[in-house]
Amino acid sequence: MAEQVLTTTPSPLEDLKEKNETIKPTFEEQVLAYSSLYSMALICIIWGSIRSLRFVQRKIARKELLDTSILTKDAKKFPITASLVLFGLYLVFKGTDNGILPYIQTKAGPYLPEPRNDSSPSMGTNLLNKVSNLHPLAAKAVEKAADYLPEFNKANVVYFLLLLLCWEGCNCLATILEPFFAFFLKRLPVGNRWPRRNIPYLLVLKRGKKELEEGELEKAAKKDTEYLISCEFNTHFLVALFFTSFVGISHLYQRHWITNNLLGIAFSIYGIEALHLSSFKAGTILLSGLFIYDVFWVFGTDVMTTVAKGIDAPILLMFPQDILRKGWLDASKHGMLGLGDIVIPGIFIALLRRFDHYVGSKKGKDAKSRYYFVTTVFAYALGLFITMGVMHFFEAAQPALLYLVPTCVLIPLLLAAIRGEFKALWSYSEEHLVEKEEEEAKKEQPKENKKEKKNQ
Structure with a gap:
């Protein structure tokens, strides 16, 4: 979420009013x-x-x-950052006439999938013209695949x-x-085997900050590398x-x-x-x-x-x-x-x-x-x-x-x-x-x- 999260309060303690609801709660x-x-x-x-x-x-x-x-410097910036994120979301959900999504649809519309009906193609006009220049079989395959692309609209962005x-x-x-x-899995009568045994895993994707010879990245100093992805989990977490x-x-x-x-x-x-x-x-x-x-x-x-x-x-x-x-x-x-x-x-x-x-x-x-x-x-x-x-x-x-x-x-x-x-x-x-x-x-x-x- 959080990107990281997040954000702070979305309309706290508010009643969700229904169109047909007239009876007030007791x-x-x-x-x-x-x-x-x-x-x-x-x-x-x-x-x-x-x-x-x-x-x-x-x-x-x-x-x-x-x-x-x-840190203190981050705390000073956080309200400003949160305000920018909140206002950005507001522009997205503002409405169908003056929100940011209609603007994007106007500019990129020719390249985005269009609403599907019997009288209009499922792909954008410009994109369809470019596809037609491909090999006939490739063009047909791309056009067929485009039928399954979701439409670019507010509902799909929210979903x-x-x-x-x-x-x-x-x-x-x-x-x-x-x-x-883990408390229950460790008490299963299966001996020292899975799922009672908690086996750890580590998925890592890191890159070097400078040129390194093949095989040196794994043992390189911390200052010369940085982690792009580091995911640690175990079998009990996977069960959960x-x-x-x-x-x-x-x-x-x-x-x-x-x-x-x-x-x-x-x-x-x-x-x-x-x-x-x-x-x-x-x-x-x-x-x-x-x-x-x-x-x-x-x-x-x-x-x-x-x-x-x-x-x-x-x-x-x-x-x-x-x-x-x-x-x-x-x-x-x-x-x-x-x-x-x-x-x-x-x-x-x-x-x-x-x-x-x-x-x-x-x-x-x-x-x-x-x-x-x-x-x-x-x-x-x-x-x-x-x-x-x-x-x-x-x-x-x-x-x-x-x-x-x-x-x-x-x-x-x-x-x-x-x-x-x-x-x-x-x-x-x-x-x-x-x-x-x-x-x-x-x-x-x-x-x-x-x-x-x-x-x-």
């Missing part, structure tokens, strides 16, 4: 829907934070650096995005559920992926809210685990920037709403508000919560989980227990509760980060000030665990040499 139905969204969000936050700590611990144990991390997101969602779900599958693929396939055909939530929860947990904030300052800058981003695009324009309605994909959690009347199969009027409202505060809360562990792991008389993670989880719950209350009162979509950012940032800072740990929290950094670019490493090397000379 208070009991709304409580059930929003309490379910509330519970799913908290589960993603807590589960993802626990996995984030384990992920960093594994990296430290292997003496590996984190190759993907959000292609859905296909990619479902595939990524199945991978995330398999990664999260792999320990559960086999079963989770049914969730993705079902969602492609049914678009049911249950499969949507399974994929959405997987995205949220894996996103909180994999997206690493390097410092408390970087997290504060990131949340502050996205606070402005969310308020502007929700209240100031129709961009967020248009994109959220245009992408029929698992980018939000939903729960029916008419489930008591229509049942869980036929329910169609949903309350929704954007994944950005979970992942963005989630990676900040995961940082505080790691801060608790780092400080709490110190031994000695001055060591004290820290509860910043638990406190910030309650702060997130408070902010989300305020969001739901305001949304219910005004009966309109609300930018959830408007309420989540102040609670998640100010409450732990207030706790740190009370405990006399404000400076320790504010200056907490994990940048020493981050893999730095060669240029940055060269800049910092003279500084380190000066420090060594002073110490000597």
